Amino acid sequence: MNSNINYRIRDKFKRGLIIFLLIAVIIFFVFPLFWSFLTSIKENVDAWSMPPKFIFKPTLENYRIVLFEKNFLGFIINSIVVGLFSTAISIILGTPLAYSLARSKFKINNLLFIFVLIAYILPPIVLSIPLYILGSKIGGLDKYYIIIITHMTFGIAFTVWMMRGFFEEVPLEVEESALVDGCNYFSSFFRITLPMAKPGLAATVIFCFILSWNDFMYALVLTSMKVRTVPVAIAQFLTPHGMYWGQMNAAGMLAILPILLFAMFFQRYIVRGMALGAIK
Amino acid sequence: MLPALIYIAVVILYPIFSTFLLSFQKYNFINPPQNTEWVGINNYLSFLKDTLFWLSIKNTVIYVASAVGFELILGLSIAFLLSKVLNNRNRIINSIILIPSLMAPIVVGLIFRYMFNTEFGFLSFIFNKIGLFIGVSILGSTTFALWAIIFADIWEWTPFIAIILYAGMITLPVEPYEAAKIDGASDFGILKNITIPLLIPIIRIVLLIRIADAIKEFDKIFIMTEGGPGAASETLNFYAYRMNFRYFDMGVGSAEVLIILLIITLVSLGLFKILKTQGEINEF
Numbered sequence: 001m002n003s004n005i006n007y008r009i010r011d012k013f014k015r016g017l018i019i020f021l022l023i024a025v026i027i028f029f030v031f032p033l034f035w036s037f038l039t040s041i042k043e044n045v046d047a048w049s050m051p052p053k054f055i056f057k058p059t060l061e062n063y064r065i066v067l068f069e070k071n072f073l074g075f076i077i078n079s080i081v082v083g084l085f086s087t088a089i090s091i092i093l094g095t096p097l098a099y100s101l102a103r104s105k106f107k108i109n110n111l112l113f114i115f116v117l118i119a120y121i122l123p124p125i126v127l128s129i130p131l132y133i134l135g136s137k138i139g140g141l142d143k144y145y146i147i148i149i150t151h152m153t154f155g156i157a158f159t160v161w162m163m164r165g166f167f168e169e170v171p172l173e174v175e176e177s178a179l180v181d182g183c184n185y186f187s188s189f190f191r192i193t194l195p196m197a198k199p200g201l202a203a204t205v206i207f208c209f210i211l212s213w214n215d216f217m218y219a220l221v222l223t224s225m226k227v228r229t230v231p232v233a234i235a236q237f238l239t240p241h242g243m244y245w246g247q248m249n250a251a252g253m254l255a256i257l258p259i260l261l262f263a264m265f266f267q268r269y270i271v272r273g274m275a276l277g278a279i280k
Numbered sequence: 281m282l283p284a285l286i287y288i289a290v291v292i293l294y295p296i297f298s299t300f301l302l303s304f305q306k307y308n309f310i311n312p313p314q315n316t317e318w319v320g321i322n323n324y325l326s327f328l329k330d331t332l333f334w335l336s337i338k339n340t341v342i343y344v345a346s347a348v349g350f351e352l353i354l355g356l357s358i359a360f361l362l363s364k365v366l367n368n369r370n371r372i373i374n375s376i377i378l379i380p381s382l383m384a385p386i387v388v389g390l391i392f393r394y395m396f397n398t399e400f401g402f403l404s405f406i407f408n409k410i411g412l413f414i415g416v417s418i419l420g421s422t423t424f425a426l427w428a429i430i431f432a433d434i435w436e437w438t439p440f441i442a443i444i445l446y447a448g449m450i451t452l453p454v455e456p457y458e459a460a461k462i463d464g465a466s467d468f469g470i471l472k473n474i475t476i477p478l479l480i481p482i483i484r485i486v487l488l489i490r491i492a493d494a495i496k497e498f499d500k501i502f503i504m505t506e507g508g509p510g511a512a513s514e515t516l517n518f519y520a521y522r523m524n525f526r527y528f529d530m531g532v533g534s535a536e537v538l539i540i541l542l543i544i545t546l547v548s549l550g551l552f553k554i555l556k557t558q559g560e561i562n563e564f
Contacts, residue, residue, distance in 0.1 A: 015364075015365065018361050018364050018365050019365055021361055022358075022361050022362065022365065025358055025361070025377075026373070026376065026377060028435075029376075029377050029379075029380055029435065029438075029439055030376060030377075030379075032380075032391050032392070032395055032402075032435065033379060033380075033391070035391075035395070035402055036390075036391045036394065039394070047400065048399075048400055051405060052400075052402055052405060093283050093284040093287055094284050096283075096284065097284040097285065112285070114549070115288065116288070117548065118292075118545060118548070119288050119292050121492040121496075121544055121548055122292065122541070122544075123495070123496045123517060123537070123540055123541065123544060124496070124498075125498075125517060125520055125521055125524070125537050125540070126295065126296060126299060126537050126538075126540070126541050127291070127292070127295045128524070128525075129295075129299055129302070129524055129530055129533060129534055129537060130294070130295035130298045130299055130302070131295060132309075132525075133309065133530070136309075149291060150291075152287070152291070153288070153291055153292060156284055156287060156288060157288070160284065210382060213384065214383070214384040214385065214386075216384070216385065216386045216498070216499040216502070217498050217499070217521075220502075221525055230384070231384050231386040231387075231499070234384075234386055234387065234390060234503075235386055235502060235503050238390065238393075238503060245394055245397075245400060248390060248394070249390075249391075249394065251390075252387040252390045252391060255383070255384050255386075255387050256379070256383040256384065256387055259379065259382045259383045259384075260379065262382070263375045263378055263379055263382055264375050267374050267375040267378065270378065270382065271374065271378070271443055271444065271447055
């Protein structure tokens with residue numbers, strides 16, 4: 001009886017300790033973001049005060065300057081255009097390949113799959129050199145299409161990787177019965193299989209967009225002023241404006257705003273996407 | 281299926297092929313040669329003789345090993361703690377904690393450049409309070425700059441590993457755990473003898489993704505230190521970038537890039553092969 005109570009106290013204590021540790025962990029991962037947000041709504045005087053200030057008069061001035069005077073609105077539009085186009089084309093080209101990899105049982109499939117894996121992990125710098133040389137010859141530097149083409153390399157690879165897994169989950173029997181009922185291969189794919197893989201498709205679309213939105217190296221090498229995307233704008237902004245931490249952090253916050261929204265609403269799919277489909 | 285394959289072939293194989301050709305030529309982009317000038321393996325020899333190349337190799341090894349190592353240990357611990365107090369996936373904790381891994385690496389770098397700032401940085405402030413790094417610029421120090429970037433990398437990627445391992449943990453079969461409980465095994469014993477062995481397939485995938493990513497690391501280095509001071513925090517990828525797009529010596533640069541490609545391909549094929557021989561490829 002006595003030892004039973006002891007056990008219970010020990011269990012309670014252990015649980016308390018674990019929760020305390022987890023709260024510490026969450027603070028560790030959230031605090032830098034929180035701090036960056038606070039700095040983004042501070043006036044310069046407050047941002048520069050030492051020791052750091054937690055209580056101050058908030059202002060949206062930094063956001064106004066960054067968006068309109070430093071043209072971040074334009075960079076955001078560039079990022080959205082590149083993201084939308086590269087995602088759309090990647091999905092359109094990648095989904096059929098993913099489907100055929102999931103359904104046919106040729107030996108060559110494994111080889112193709114490794115090929116796709118390599119395309120996904122390919123360091124951007126490998127493609128940057130020849131594309132830079134080619135781009136400068138045909139006048140393609142600082143154009144939307146060249147950056148969309150590079151983002152499609154990882155976009156297509158990612159789509160194939162993810163959608164193959166989702167298609168494999170659609171039972172073969174469903175398709176077969178659709179064929180019996182008078183569908184041809186195309187209509188059974190579009191009417192039956194694709195709708196059933198819809199959650200997976202949504203996850204893939206979101207993730208393709210995030211990958212494009214976050215890309216830095218291709219955009220750094222292949223664009224200059226006209227189609228500069230948000231990450232490059234942030235990096236270029238830093239050098240001459242190193243002292244304007246309020247504005248810098250406001251720019252950073254704007255860059256992660258879409259990610260925050262995605263993380264909130266599509267969390268389950270995102271975990272799967274990040275693990276390349278390893279987690280169901 | 282064909283369009284995608286053709287696309288991948290054209291946009292990936294052709295550039296790799298032309299990079300390969302370029303790596304045996306003398307080619308400076310600013311002053312491109314009129315005729316192709318073949319130099320054999322001289323490009324390879326020239327950077328093999330460069331001490332900065334070997335420094336960048338050393339930095340890459342330190343970076344990949346410590347960042348991925350710490351992330352795996354911390355991620356596993358956090359996943360273990362989560363599995364102790366939560367019964368199923370906790371959406372709110374997941375989405376909060378995942379933000380560092382989802383946001384643009386360039387913003388991670390920006391935030392930590394600010395946090396490590398000597399005058400206004402919050403981390404510097406905390407360190408100074410406890411008597412560390414007083415009067416030292418962390419990002420400007422040859423000893424600490426690389427470690428500051430590793431710190432940012434750990435902050436960025438530990439949540440990713442933790443959430444994935446946690447998601448794996450809650451799908452594990454319950455029988456071995458019940459048996460272990462009856463035998464009176466300790467929490468640590470269960471983690472070591474049951475959970476980790478069962479998680480090995482997922483751990484491998486995570487390692488594959490993280491190691492390939494860490495070798496490619498560029499964004500945070502660019503924004504936090506630009507490889508500096510000197511070349512103290514320069515990894516292989518950054519070294520190759522500087523050769524290509526600062527000096528525009530794309531002959532030598534291409535040779536370096538191919539070395540990176542070779543390393544990444546070997547590492548991932550190695551991991552992929554292990555997965556395949558164990559029949560876990562279907563899990564992928």
